[in-house]
Amino acid sequence: MTVQEFFHAGGYGFYLWSAFGITALVMIAEILIVRAQRKTVLKRLKRLARMEQQ
Amino acid sequence: MNIKWFKYAAPSTFYPLAGRMIPWFWVSAILFIGVGLYWGFFHTPGILTDQKEYYRIIFPHVASAWMSMWLYIVLVGWALVGLIFQTRISFMMAEAVAPTGAIMTFIALVTGAFWGKTSWGTWWDWDPRMTSELILLFVYIGYMALQSAIDDRRRADRASAVLALVGAVTVPIIFWSVNCPDPNQCTALHQQSGMGKVDPDIVIAMLVTSLGFWLYSFAIIFQRVRNIILQRERNTRWVMELPEVKRGK
Amino acid sequence: MWRGFTTMLKRDLVLAMRRRTDILTTLFFFIIVVSLFPLGVGTEKEILRKMAPGVVWIAALLASMLALERLFADDHADGTLEQMLLTPQPVALLVLAKVTAHWLLTGLPLVLIAPLVGLQYHVGGDVTLVMMQTLLIGTPVLSLIGAIGAALTLGLRGGGILISLLILPLYIPVLVYGSGAVAESMAGGGELGAYFQLLSAFLILALVFSPWATAAALKISTE
Numbered sequence: 022m023t024v025q026e027f028f029h030a031g032g033y034g035f036y037l038w039s040a041f042g043i044t045a046l047v048m049i050a051e052i053l054i055v056r057a058q059r060k061t062v063l064k065r066l067k068r069l070a071r072m073e074q075q
Numbered sequence: 076m077n078i079k080w081f082k083y084a085a086p087s088t089f090y091p092l093a094g095r096m097i098p099w100f101w102v103s104a105i106l107f108i109g110v111g112l113y114w115g116f117f118h119t120p121g122i123l124t125d126q127k128e129y130y131r132i133i134f135p136h137v138a139s140a141w142m143s144m145w146l147y148i149v150l151v152g153w154a155l156v157g158l159i160f161q162t163r164i165s166f167m168m169a170e171a172v173a174p175t176g177a178i179m180t181f182i183a184l185v186t187g188a189f190w191g192k193t194s195w196g197t198w199w200d201w202d203p204r205m206t207s208e209l210i211l212l213f214v215y216i217g218y219m220a221l222q223s224a225i226d227d228r229r230r231a232d233r234a235s236a237v238l239a240l241v242g243a244v245t246v247p248i249i250f251w252s253v254n255c256p257d258p259n260q261c262t263a264l265h266q267q268s269g270m271g272k273v274d275p276d277i278v279i280a281m282l283v284t285s286l287g288f289w290l291y292s293f294a295i296i297f298q299r300v301r302n303i304i305l306q307r308e309r310n311t312r313w314v315m316e317l318p319e320v321k322r323g324k
Numbered sequence: 325m326w327r328g329f330t331t332m333l334k335r336d337l338v339l340a341m342r343r344r345t346d347i348l349t350t351l352f353f354f355i356i357v358v359s360l361f362p363l364g365v366g367t368e369k370e371i372l373r374k375m376a377p378g379v380v381w382i383a384a385l386l387a388s389m390l391a392l393e394r395l396f397a398d399d400h401a402d403g404t405l406e407q408m409l410l411t412p413q414p415v416a417l418l419v420l421a422k423v424t425a426h427w428l429l430t431g432l433p434l435v436l437i438a439p440l441v442g443l444q445y446h447v448g449g450d451v452t453l454v455m456m457q458t459l460l461i462g463t464p465v466l467s468l469i470g471a472i473g474a475a476l477t478l479g480l481r482g483g484g485i486l487i488s489l490l491i492l493p494l495y496i497p498v499l500v501y502g503s504g505a506v507a508e509s510m511a512g513g514g515e516l517g518a519y520f521q522l523l524s525a526f527l528i529l530a531l532v533f534s535p536w537a538t539a540a541a542l543k544i545s546t547e
Contacts (some may be wrong), residue, residue, distance in 0.1 A: 037128065044185075210493050255502065259515045
């Protein structure tokens with residue numbers, strides 16, 4: 022099986038890879054969102070910690 | 076009653092424990108999804124009964140559909156534990172599970188639409204299982220909407236837990252009514268899931284990918300619950316003592 | 325114990341009778357929604373007949389849902405609700421009384437106005453009768469399930485629209501079998517027994533569980 026054949030998937034490439042692509046996209050988006058949430062929370066906590074020390 | 080369980084139920088012990096487990100979940104999630112998809116693409120026949128190459132959508136489709144339903148059960152379980160034992164961590168877990176459940180439902184619907192377009196020639200059909208999945212998405216959205224509409228955390232936790240339990244009683248009835256709109260003759264349109272007829276290699280790939288999705292859910296839910304813990308426990312000593320908070324001022 | 329129930333029921337009915345417009349608002353909402361559909365999809369007889377079961381039931385769902393926001397809101401605002409929760413009476417029973425009053429004021433009128441819908445959609449006498457029967461069994465279920473949503477969203481800003489997100493998906497079984505029975509009778513099938521048994525089963529289930537869940541939700545919301 023060549024690489025081209027693999028991505029062609031017997032003429033169904035568009036549907037097959039769209040489904041996989043959207044799945045991957047949504048999961049990666051979820052990971053990034055959760056990571057961004059963590060950054061925001063930590064930033065806020067650091068500010069709180071600094072205020073406490075002063 | 077085992078005391079050790081309640082020890083881990085304290086956010087201050089659970090937070091570092093979850094932190095240590097998360098990398099392992101990520102590694103194994105990537106490993107299982109990778110192996111599952113590799114097996115699914117290179118060790119399976121090009122045809123599944125009457126379905127051609129596009130049938131490989133089945134791997135993320137079935138995995139996400141299973142997870143979407145399983146995560147609702149997990150959500151209800153944590154809500155129940157929270158209402159009975161009044162443990163903060165169980166409410167936090169319930170809150171953390173919901174978005175991933177909704178995302179899994181969404182993935183199942185979208186991948187299902189692509190499969191439907193190739194297999195039945197339509198993006199959407201009011202087939203019982205597709206309708207059930209759509210309703211499950213509505214239920215997740217309702218849960219998250221209530222959770223975020225209430226400012227008082229204690230009330231938000233317990234009110235959404237009650238909603239989850241009400242959902243647990245009604246969701247099976249809803250699914251059943253959608254499956255069987257005419258009580259005189261019940262039929263299901265969706266292809267019956269007959270595992271026996273399917274090529275064993277496809278089943279293996281499907282199960283391994285599903286396991287990978289399950290591990291992914293573990294990883295992302297633990298990460299989210301850690302965020303929730305930090306957010307809610309921000310006024311406590313132990314959070315202020317955390318290295319990631321103290322470091323880098 | 326039943327005195328608490330009847331006292332509560334009477335009180336709510338008397339209060340509502342002093343403000344009759346509230347009852348009429350729900351009723352006219354239902355009539356307007358039902359009357360708008362032919363304007364949107366065309367007035368062809370056959371299409372209207374085909375749509376009638378679904379339209380009636382969806383209009384009933386929306387009407388009973390819109391009325392829900394008021395179920396506990398007034399009592400919550402003037403503090404009566406907290407007193408109610410403090411009485412030695414079982415809260416579930418008082419909730420049941422309030423829901424019964426609510427249904428008598430907003431659900432029953434829909435049942436009684438159904439023949440008008442039957443005329444508008446050319447469905448004929450027999451089908452109208454079936455429509456009224458399904459509404460009679462189904463609308464109490466809507467009020468009972470809705471009460472849980474009303475209790476959970478008590479006093480929240482944007483509570484009305486939130487109730488619809490929480491409660492509308494839970495209304496699906498009633499919608500499916502309520503409109504299913506009407507459609508079946510329209511198609512001339514005589515096998516309506518199963519539909520009515522299912523709707524009655526939902527009613528019994530809702531009667532047993534809903535007041536209890538609503539009471540729990542009220543306690544959480546007023547704490």
